[in-house]
Amino acid sequence: MPAESVRQARPWRPSPLIAGSFLLHGAALVAVALHPPWWPQLLLVLVLNHLLLTVCGLVPRSHWLGPNITRLPRAARARGEIAITIDDGPDPAVTPAVLDLLDRHGVRATFFCIGAQAQRHPGLCREIVQRGHTVENHSQHHGRNFSFLGPRAFRRELRQAQDTLTSITGQKPVFVRAPAGLRNPLLDPVLPGLGLQLASWTRRGFDTRTNDPDLLLRRLTRGLRAGDILLLHDGNSARTAAGEPVILVVLPRLLDQIAEAGLRPVTLREAHT
Numbered sequence: 001m002p003a004e005s006v007r008q009a010r011p012w013r014p015s016p017l018i019a020g021s022f023l024l025h026g027a028a029l030v031a032v033a034l035h036p037p038w039w040p041q042l043l044l045v046l047v048l049n050h051l052l053l054t055v056c057g058l059v060p061r062s063h064w065l066g067p068n069i070t071r072l073p074r075a076a077r078a079r080g081e082i083a084i085t086i087d088d089g090p091d092p093a094v095t096p097a098v099l100d101l102l103d104r105h106g107v108r109a110t111f112f113c114i115g116a117q118a119q120r121h122p123g124l125c126r127e128i129v130q131r132g133h134t135v136e137n138h139s140q141h142h143g144r145n146f147s148f149l150g151p152r153a154f155r156r157e158l159r160q161a162q163d164t165l166t167s168i169t170g171q172k173p174v175f176v177r178a179p180a181g182l183r184n185p186l187l188d189p190v191l192p193g194l195g196l197q198l199a200s201w202t203r204r205g206f207d208t209r210t211n212d213p214d215l216l217l218r219r220l221t222r223g224l225r226a227g228d229i230l231l232l233h234d235g236n237s238a239r240t241a242a243g244e245p246v247i248l249v250v251l252p253r254l255l256d257q258i259a260e261a262g263l264r265p266v267t268l269r270e271a272h273t
């Protein structure tokens, strides 16, 4: 069962940067106790440490705050696999056409759905799974403040999405993607308890803002190779000059290029078998 290997609970282990930050805070406390006049310099060091942690949370592909999937595993790369991930749906105006395009190309994709959107369109969310794709956790509300949340709010937000998506599709998500890929150091410790692994991407086209299909295709396929995780959007998709959701123009061309390159699109779960 593909999902089992990724669903195994892992104990939370701090990344080297987080462990180092804990040590630094402890050392600073000891130092200020021994030499109180040093406090301004020590405070500056701690402020710089927090600045570094913040910057790492604002870099979606950063591995410094904890495990973050940005490419498929070695075995999947050896099999010539690639993953198409589609965020922010389900969207009744776009998702059905995306599903038809994927069917036409015989391709399975990973949909990072927003819990609240799934509640609005449960039938569509179920259809994604019924047509052979997987639905993963993209938070319940996709709030702009996600990267400012604390541990309790992260847990509530992600558990709500887990419960919503599981009850609608019958499948428990095993991957989570932070809204816009933005997070903070307090997210990683809550993920093991929810059975979730953070998954970002190798490359994205910025298709919520860019409506030029040629430019998007170039961004998504520059250096395309086995193991890549590509990010597109069915929810919040930019519209072309002709008013069409840009994913519907880009996706067929992208799937053709992937096939021409001899690569095989799979879901994230399948890649992690």
Ligand SMILES: [Zn+2]
Binding pocket: 087, 088, 138, 142, 178, 179, 180
């Ligand atoms: Zn999103």
